[in-house]
Amino acid sequence: MDEKDGEETTYEVPIGPIHPALKEPFLIKFKLDGEEIVDADPHPGMNHRGIEFMGMHRNPVKVIPLSERICGICSIVHQHMYTTAVEHAVDIVPTNRARYIRTIMMELERIHSHVLWAGVAAHEIGFDTHLHFTWKIREKVMDLLEKISGNRVNYSMWTFGGVRRDITEDMHPDIDETLDYYLDLYDKLEDIFLGDPSIRHRTKNIGILTEEDAMKLCGVGPTVRASGVKKDVRIDQPYAAYGDLDIDYVIPSRYDYEDVGDVFSKTLVRLKEVVQSINIIRQCVEKMPEGEITSEPNMAALLNKLKSAEGEGVGRIEAPRGEAMHYVRLVEDNEDVDCWKVRASTYNNLATYAPMFLGEQIADIPIIAASIDPCIGCMDRAEIVDVNTGEKEEYTDEELHELSVQKTERMLGGIDE
């Protein structure tokens, strides 16, 4: 708390961290001057499971399913990074067909993730009809993922040198149908999230991340592309089959919008990426080469080879939330993975919170926090401490959410007038 002439001017407001239904609890401590945010300090680690330590006590094959369980929504992401890092370390070359299957799966996951995010964003500003709408249409891509891999979540598709399940000709009509379904709905999505005046009021010029901050703070993904930064691993350092495909950076200025870096721009980038993903999957289905789905079908022989292998590798990916990477080192006298470093997208985007929150209002906290698409579902509980008297005032998640909804209603009233 700061003091001026004996009167307190700022309050500290912790938000988070506990909620049993969250996949990742999280805490942000805010300093407030009245309604205005003057400082934001994120405190992650509420659910640190030491997964890297666990990985360093398992052999390289056992780490594949472990890596997949780092995150529920981007389970493919971590699996892909881990397997490509090991492939890099010991010179395993995946088959061409596997590269295309991997690309299709990763793009389906991106559609899933972005549609889910749009629902969360709508919920945070009080549009629960849109939450139910987006989560309903999300089922379609999950059904397709289940049809291909057998699972709705944690697809268990990856192996060293390729994938474990093929995408055969008879699946193409299903893929086509799903992509058409999203393409047909796209106009409606765009109308809701970009056209609706009340949503525009809550997202335009809110939570701005400037291009300079985005670069300096090493932010990743749609969070920085919304500010006009051209960073996309799929194009910059193409992995899987992306090098063969026609794909361009999704930044707002490509669609005649300004690269502002506010919540609106971030929504725009994510929605346009859904269309981009549909386009990429179409290209992949069309160009998919014939051949084997893995170059290392004998798992026992592969494990023997990996146990005595020596080398280090890096696996990078453009996850739905942004660039992420794994570093893996294998050494000859250690049959377990010798070093495994996991870095997810939100890790880098954590630093971008401070400039985005600065100067905004307490009712905007939920939508700005959601705008980087963090691996947290919602805000749990806020507590306002008056440091002078030591009195505590608590906000539950409902009350904080209510503040946000009220702001929308106030704005709607303004529009009607």
Place this chain on the structure above:
Amino acid sequence: MNEIELPMGLDEFGAYFKERLGEQILNFKKEKIEKGVDKNEIKFIWMTVEKEAFREAVRAIAEIQIPHLSVASGSDKGEFVELIYHFEVNFSYPGEETTINLKVHLSKDDLTIPTITDIIPGALTTEREKQEFLGIDVIDIPDDRRLWLDENYPEDRYPWRWDEKGMEDMSRHIHENEETLEEPVAERSKKEGGD
């Protein structure tokens, strides 16, 4: 110094770092791997530098382009702790992005490394993580609080160390976490002398 033209090729990087760092580069390796049916290549540089030249190396990278620091990896290699800073440069140029893996070795009697947050502000998260997981000291770090580990976790134990400061012995007792709060498991393991 000559004007830098982007994107830089792997050979240009080699010449550039040799000019900037000279003898202080202990090891330099260029690597290309092929991806996709069209066999487009992705590029890596692995570079080990003297600890004294570490900040100069980061400055050299930062002068090419505002670099993207992916993360710093670290591991305990017995005699020393190895840190690897993974930088990305040449981004925004399709297919040209190059990962520069900058390695530096810290001997166990002097586990310190200067901060690079003044050059790249985004490095703070990863520097804080390295402090608590490897027990190194980042000199002049603007914020040295813990980031991930619980406040009940013992002060002088580090999850990624394999020597006596690691948590190998503690991990055997991890299921008894209620007692952990009363008496640190590290203490208890010492009494039992391991199993």
